[in-house]
Amino acid sequence: MKLGVVIFPSKTLQDRANGLRKRYDTHYALIPPHITLKAAFEAKDDEMETIVEQLRKVAAQVEPFTVTVGNVSSFYPVNNVIYFKVEKTPQLLQLNELLHSGYFPQQREYAFVPHLTIGQNLSNDEHADVLGRLRMKEYHFEQPVDRFHLLYQLEDGAWTAYETFKLGKDGN
Protein backbone atom coordinates (compact mmCIF):
# COMPACT_ATOMS: atom_id res chain seq x y z
CA MET A 1 0.00 0.00 0.00
CA LYS A 2 1.26 3.48 -0.81
CA LEU A 3 1.16 5.97 2.06
CA GLY A 4 1.78 9.69 2.27
CA VAL A 5 1.83 12.32 5.04
CA VAL A 6 0.38 15.78 4.38
CA ILE A 7 -0.93 18.99 5.89
CA PHE A 8 -4.24 20.23 4.55
CA PRO A 9 -4.25 24.04 4.81
CA SER A 10 -7.40 26.01 5.70
CA LYS A 11 -10.52 25.75 3.56
CA THR A 12 -9.96 29.33 2.33
CA LEU A 13 -6.51 28.49 1.00
CA GLN A 14 -7.67 25.15 -0.43
CA ASP A 15 -10.48 26.92 -2.30
CA ARG A 16 -8.04 29.48 -3.63
CA ALA A 17 -5.57 26.80 -4.73
CA ASN A 18 -8.29 24.72 -6.35
CA GLY A 19 -9.37 27.66 -8.48
CA LEU A 20 -5.93 27.36 -10.10
CA ARG A 21 -5.45 23.57 -9.80
CA LYS A 22 -8.69 22.96 -11.68
CA ARG A 23 -7.03 24.37 -14.78
CA TYR A 24 -3.35 23.54 -14.27
CA ASP A 25 -2.98 20.45 -12.06
CA THR A 26 -3.58 16.98 -13.51
CA HIS A 27 -3.83 15.65 -9.91
CA TYR A 28 -6.67 18.03 -9.11
CA ALA A 29 -9.26 15.26 -8.71
CA LEU A 30 -6.98 12.85 -6.83
CA ILE A 31 -6.31 14.81 -3.63
CA PRO A 32 -7.31 18.16 -2.10
CA PRO A 33 -4.66 20.95 -1.97
CA HIS A 34 -1.94 19.94 0.48
CA ILE A 35 1.60 20.49 1.76
CA THR A 36 3.52 17.19 1.52
CA LEU A 37 5.54 16.28 4.60
CA LYS A 38 6.50 12.84 3.34
CA ALA A 39 6.05 11.81 -0.28
CA ALA A 40 4.43 8.48 -1.26
CA PHE A 41 6.19 5.46 0.31
CA GLU A 42 5.39 1.74 0.30
CA ALA A 43 4.22 -0.05 3.43
CA LYS A 44 2.81 -3.51 4.10
CA ASP A 45 -0.59 -3.87 5.74
CA ASP A 46 0.96 -5.32 8.89
CA GLU A 47 3.24 -2.30 9.26
CA MET A 48 0.31 0.12 9.62
CA GLU A 49 0.07 -0.19 13.37
CA THR A 50 3.76 0.60 13.89
CA ILE A 51 3.65 3.47 11.42
CA VAL A 52 0.67 5.01 13.22
CA GLU A 53 2.48 4.64 16.54
CA GLN A 54 5.60 6.31 15.11
CA LEU A 55 3.56 9.14 13.60
CA ARG A 56 1.94 9.74 16.97
CA LYS A 57 5.41 10.08 18.48
CA VAL A 58 6.48 12.50 15.74
CA ALA A 59 3.35 14.62 16.22
CA ALA A 60 3.91 14.81 19.96
CA GLN A 61 7.42 16.24 19.44
CA VAL A 62 6.33 19.23 17.36
CA GLU A 63 4.16 22.02 18.75
CA PRO A 64 1.39 23.65 16.65
CA PHE A 65 2.73 26.51 14.51
CA THR A 66 1.80 29.18 11.99
CA VAL A 67 2.47 28.46 8.35
CA THR A 68 3.02 31.25 5.83
CA VAL A 69 2.12 30.58 2.22
CA GLY A 70 3.23 33.10 -0.37
CA ASN A 71 3.89 33.89 -3.97
CA VAL A 72 4.04 31.51 -6.88
CA SER A 73 7.23 29.76 -7.97
CA SER A 74 8.25 26.68 -9.99
CA PHE A 75 10.60 23.67 -9.85
CA TYR A 76 11.53 24.29 -13.50
CA PRO A 77 13.89 23.09 -15.03
CA VAL A 78 13.78 19.98 -12.75
CA ASN A 79 10.11 19.64 -13.55
CA ASN A 80 7.18 21.80 -14.58
CA VAL A 81 5.54 21.95 -11.16
CA ILE A 82 4.12 25.38 -10.26
CA TYR A 83 3.44 26.00 -6.59
CA PHE A 84 2.71 28.44 -3.78
CA LYS A 85 5.89 28.90 -1.73
CA VAL A 86 5.60 27.75 1.88
CA GLU A 87 7.93 29.36 4.39
CA LYS A 88 10.51 27.00 5.91
CA THR A 89 9.45 27.35 9.53
CA PRO A 90 11.48 25.34 12.06
CA GLN A 91 8.47 23.10 12.80
CA LEU A 92 8.00 22.19 9.12
CA LEU A 93 11.68 21.30 8.82
CA GLN A 94 11.51 19.33 12.05
CA LEU A 95 8.45 17.40 10.89
CA ASN A 96 10.06 16.58 7.57
CA GLU A 97 13.27 15.52 9.30
CA LEU A 98 11.49 13.26 11.80
CA LEU A 99 9.52 11.66 8.96
CA HIS A 100 12.75 10.72 7.16
CA SER A 101 14.66 9.25 10.08
CA GLY A 102 14.34 6.40 12.58
CA TYR A 103 11.64 3.96 11.52
CA PHE A 104 10.70 5.74 8.30
CA PRO A 105 12.06 5.21 4.78
CA GLN A 106 14.79 7.81 4.49
CA GLN A 107 15.39 8.15 0.79
CA ARG A 108 14.24 11.44 -0.71
CA GLU A 109 14.07 12.33 -4.33
CA TYR A 110 14.70 16.01 -3.66
CA ALA A 111 15.76 18.31 -0.82
CA PHE A 112 12.77 19.49 1.20
CA VAL A 113 11.22 22.59 -0.33
CA PRO A 114 7.86 23.01 1.36
CA HIS A 115 5.25 23.94 -1.24
CA LEU A 116 1.63 23.71 -2.23
CA THR A 117 1.31 22.48 -5.81
CA ILE A 118 -1.09 24.37 -8.08
CA GLY A 119 0.09 23.14 -11.49
CA GLN A 120 1.91 20.11 -12.93
CA ASN A 121 2.45 18.12 -16.11
CA LEU A 122 2.17 21.31 -18.15
CA SER A 123 3.89 21.63 -21.50
CA ASN A 124 6.95 23.90 -21.50
CA ASP A 125 5.04 26.65 -23.26
CA GLU A 126 2.03 26.45 -20.99
CA HIS A 127 4.28 26.29 -17.93
CA ALA A 128 6.11 29.47 -18.96
CA ASP A 129 2.85 31.23 -19.75
CA VAL A 130 1.05 30.29 -16.52
CA LEU A 131 4.09 30.93 -14.34
CA GLY A 132 4.65 34.32 -15.97
CA ARG A 133 1.09 35.39 -15.22
CA LEU A 134 0.85 34.01 -11.66
CA ARG A 135 4.24 35.36 -10.62
CA MET A 136 2.96 38.89 -11.06
CA LYS A 137 0.24 38.38 -8.46
CA GLU A 138 0.65 38.83 -4.73
CA TYR A 139 -0.39 35.92 -2.56
CA HIS A 140 -0.07 35.82 1.20
CA PHE A 141 -1.76 33.43 3.61
CA GLU A 142 -0.91 32.88 7.27
CA GLN A 143 -2.62 30.19 9.22
CA PRO A 144 -2.32 27.91 12.22
CA VAL A 145 -1.36 24.27 11.69
CA ASP A 146 -2.22 21.89 14.51
CA ARG A 147 -2.38 18.52 12.72
CA PHE A 148 -1.24 16.36 9.84
CA HIS A 149 -2.84 13.41 8.07
CA LEU A 150 -1.75 9.93 7.03
CA LEU A 151 -3.28 9.05 3.64
CA TYR A 152 -3.22 5.93 1.47
CA GLN A 153 -3.49 5.73 -2.27
CA LEU A 154 -6.16 3.82 -4.18
CA GLU A 155 -5.52 1.98 -7.43
CA ASP A 156 -6.85 4.86 -9.50
CA GLY A 157 -4.37 7.26 -7.90
CA ALA A 158 -6.81 8.99 -5.51
CA TRP A 159 -5.91 9.38 -1.82
CA THR A 160 -8.08 8.42 1.18
CA ALA A 161 -7.64 9.61 4.78
CA TYR A 162 -6.42 6.99 7.23
CA GLU A 163 -5.75 8.96 10.38
CA THR A 164 -5.26 12.45 11.82
CA PHE A 165 -2.37 13.32 14.14
CA LYS A 166 -2.57 16.39 16.37
CA LEU A 167 0.65 18.27 17.01
CA GLY A 168 2.05 18.90 20.45
CA LYS A 169 2.35 17.19 23.77
CA ASP A 170 -1.40 17.48 24.37
CA GLY A 171 -2.36 16.54 20.83
CA ASN A 172 -3.29 12.86 20.92
Place this chain on the structure above:
Amino acid sequence: MKLGVVIFPSKTLQDRANGLRKRYDTHYALIPPHITLKAAFEAKDDEMETIVEQLRKVAAQVEPFTVTVGNVSSFYPVNNVIYFKVEKTPQLLQLNELLHSGYFPQQREYAFVPHLTIGQNLSNDEHADVLGRLRMKEYHFEQPVDRFHLLYQLEDGAWTAYETFKLGKDGN
Protein backbone atom coordinates in the same frame (compact mmCIF):
# COMPACT_ATOMS: atom_id res chain seq x y z
CA MET B 1 -18.82 25.28 6.25
CA LYS B 2 -20.43 22.01 5.17
CA LEU B 3 -19.46 18.96 7.21
CA GLY B 4 -20.11 15.26 6.79
CA VAL B 5 -19.33 12.08 8.74
CA VAL B 6 -18.33 8.93 6.88
CA ILE B 7 -16.70 5.52 7.12
CA PHE B 8 -14.07 4.74 4.49
CA PRO B 9 -14.14 0.97 3.87
CA SER B 10 -10.96 -1.03 3.19
CA LYS B 11 -8.73 -0.17 0.24
CA THR B 12 -9.83 -3.41 -1.49
CA LEU B 13 -13.48 -2.45 -1.35
CA GLN B 14 -12.74 1.17 -2.31
CA ASP B 15 -10.79 -0.02 -5.36
CA ARG B 16 -13.65 -2.32 -6.32
CA ALA B 17 -16.24 0.43 -5.90
CA ASN B 18 -14.14 2.94 -7.84
CA GLY B 19 -13.96 0.57 -10.82
CA LEU B 20 -17.73 1.10 -11.07
CA ARG B 21 -17.92 4.70 -9.81
CA LYS B 22 -15.49 5.83 -12.49
CA ARG B 23 -18.15 5.09 -15.06
CA TYR B 24 -21.39 5.64 -13.17
CA ASP B 25 -20.89 8.15 -10.34
CA THR B 26 -20.67 11.89 -11.08
CA HIS B 27 -19.18 12.38 -7.58
CA TYR B 28 -16.32 10.01 -8.35
CA ALA B 29 -13.64 12.72 -8.23
CA LEU B 30 -15.06 14.56 -5.21
CA ILE B 31 -14.69 11.91 -2.49
CA PRO B 32 -13.36 8.35 -2.16
CA PRO B 33 -15.91 5.51 -1.77
CA HIS B 34 -17.62 5.83 1.62
CA ILE B 35 -20.53 4.88 3.86
CA THR B 36 -22.29 8.06 5.01
CA LEU B 37 -23.11 8.19 8.72
CA LYS B 38 -24.30 11.79 8.65
CA ALA B 39 -25.07 13.61 5.42
CA ALA B 40 -23.75 17.13 4.75
CA PHE B 41 -24.75 19.66 7.42
CA GLU B 42 -23.86 23.31 7.98
CA ALA B 43 -21.63 24.41 10.84
CA LYS B 44 -19.95 27.69 11.74
CA ASP B 45 -16.17 27.80 12.19
CA ASP B 46 -16.52 28.47 15.90
CA GLU B 47 -18.67 25.35 16.35
CA MET B 48 -15.89 23.02 15.14
CA GLU B 49 -14.38 22.49 18.56
CA THR B 50 -17.69 21.46 20.11
CA ILE B 51 -18.53 19.22 17.17
CA VAL B 52 -15.18 17.45 17.46
CA GLU B 53 -15.75 16.99 21.19
CA GLN B 54 -19.22 15.57 20.57
CA LEU B 55 -17.93 13.23 17.87
CA ARG B 56 -15.30 11.95 20.28
CA LYS B 57 -18.06 11.14 22.76
CA VAL B 58 -20.09 9.36 20.08
CA ALA B 59 -17.06 7.31 18.98
CA ALA B 60 -16.33 6.28 22.56
CA GLN B 61 -19.86 4.86 22.95
CA VAL B 62 -19.67 2.45 20.01
CA GLU B 63 -17.26 -0.50 19.94
CA PRO B 64 -15.45 -1.49 16.70
CA PHE B 65 -17.53 -3.87 14.58
CA THR B 66 -17.62 -5.87 11.36
CA VAL B 67 -19.45 -4.39 8.42
CA THR B 68 -20.92 -6.58 5.68
CA VAL B 69 -21.25 -5.08 2.22
CA GLY B 70 -23.26 -7.02 -0.33
CA ASN B 71 -25.13 -7.00 -3.60
CA VAL B 72 -26.17 -4.04 -5.66
CA SER B 73 -29.48 -2.21 -5.20
CA SER B 74 -30.99 1.19 -6.02
CA PHE B 75 -33.03 3.98 -4.44
CA TYR B 76 -35.17 4.17 -7.60
CA PRO B 77 -37.86 5.58 -7.92
CA VAL B 78 -36.86 8.09 -5.19
CA ASN B 79 -33.66 8.78 -7.09
CA ASN B 80 -31.34 6.99 -9.51
CA VAL B 81 -28.66 6.16 -6.96
CA ILE B 82 -27.14 2.68 -7.38
CA TYR B 83 -25.29 1.28 -4.38
CA PHE B 84 -23.75 -1.69 -2.59
CA LYS B 85 -26.07 -2.72 0.25
CA VAL B 86 -24.53 -2.38 3.71
CA GLU B 87 -25.94 -4.60 6.44
CA LYS B 88 -27.77 -2.75 9.22
CA THR B 89 -25.56 -3.84 12.08
CA PRO B 90 -26.54 -2.52 15.54
CA GLN B 91 -23.37 -0.40 15.70
CA LEU B 92 -24.12 1.34 12.39
CA LEU B 93 -27.65 2.13 13.53
CA GLN B 94 -26.33 3.32 16.87
CA LEU B 95 -23.76 5.61 15.21
CA ASN B 96 -26.37 7.06 12.90
CA GLU B 97 -28.77 7.58 15.80
CA LEU B 98 -26.15 9.28 17.98
CA LEU B 99 -25.19 11.56 15.08
CA HIS B 100 -28.80 12.75 14.75
CA SER B 101 -29.55 13.44 18.40
CA GLY B 102 -28.30 15.67 21.20
CA TYR B 103 -26.04 18.40 19.86
CA PHE B 104 -26.30 17.41 16.20
CA PRO B 105 -28.77 18.65 13.57
CA GLN B 106 -31.51 16.08 13.65
CA GLN B 107 -33.35 16.55 10.40
CA ARG B 108 -32.91 13.72 7.90
CA GLU B 109 -34.02 13.70 4.33
CA TYR B 110 -34.52 9.92 4.32
CA ALA B 111 -34.65 7.01 6.76
CA PHE B 112 -31.17 5.54 7.34
CA VAL B 113 -30.36 2.93 4.72
CA PRO B 114 -26.64 2.25 5.05
CA HIS B 115 -25.10 2.03 1.59
CA LEU B 116 -22.02 2.63 -0.50
CA THR B 117 -22.89 4.63 -3.61
CA ILE B 118 -21.48 3.38 -6.92
CA GLY B 119 -23.69 5.30 -9.37
CA GLN B 120 -25.75 8.49 -9.40
CA ASN B 121 -27.25 11.12 -11.69
CA LEU B 122 -27.82 8.45 -14.36
CA SER B 123 -30.58 8.83 -16.92
CA ASN B 124 -33.55 6.50 -16.37
CA ASP B 125 -32.47 4.28 -19.25
CA GLU B 126 -28.86 4.08 -18.14
CA HIS B 127 -29.93 3.48 -14.54
CA ALA B 128 -32.14 0.53 -15.57
CA ASP B 129 -29.41 -0.89 -17.78
CA VAL B 130 -26.55 -0.60 -15.23
CA LEU B 131 -28.71 -1.82 -12.34
CA GLY B 132 -29.92 -4.79 -14.39
CA ARG B 133 -26.38 -5.88 -15.15
CA LEU B 134 -24.87 -5.30 -11.69
CA ARG B 135 -27.78 -6.96 -9.88
CA MET B 136 -26.87 -10.27 -11.49
CA LYS B 137 -23.41 -10.24 -9.93
CA GLU B 138 -22.56 -11.53 -6.48
CA TYR B 139 -20.71 -9.14 -4.19
CA HIS B 140 -19.74 -9.89 -0.62
CA PHE B 141 -17.25 -8.02 1.55
CA GLU B 142 -16.80 -8.34 5.29
CA GLN B 143 -14.42 -6.06 7.11
CA PRO B 144 -13.59 -4.52 10.44
CA VAL B 145 -14.55 -0.90 11.11
CA ASP B 146 -12.70 0.83 13.94
CA ARG B 147 -13.01 4.52 12.99
CA PHE B 148 -14.97 7.21 11.21
CA HIS B 149 -13.95 10.54 9.71
CA LEU B 150 -15.19 14.12 9.88
CA LEU B 151 -14.86 15.78 6.47
CA TYR B 152 -15.53 19.30 5.19
CA GLN B 153 -16.53 20.35 1.72
CA LEU B 154 -14.59 22.74 -0.50
CA GLU B 155 -16.20 25.23 -2.86
CA ASP B 156 -15.77 22.92 -5.85
CA GLY B 157 -17.66 20.11 -4.07
CA ALA B 158 -14.62 18.01 -3.08
CA TRP B 159 -14.24 16.79 0.51
CA THR B 160 -11.14 17.13 2.73
CA ALA B 161 -10.40 15.15 5.91
CA TYR B 162 -10.61 17.12 9.14
CA GLU B 163 -10.25 14.45 11.82
CA THR B 164 -10.37 10.73 12.53
CA PHE B 165 -12.33 9.25 15.43
CA LYS B 166 -11.52 5.78 16.72
CA LEU B 167 -14.40 3.69 17.97
CA GLY B 168 -14.58 2.24 21.46
CA LYS B 169 -13.68 3.16 24.99
CA ASP B 170 -9.96 2.89 24.20
CA GLY B 171 -10.22 4.62 20.84
CA ASN B 172 -9.22 8.22 21.43
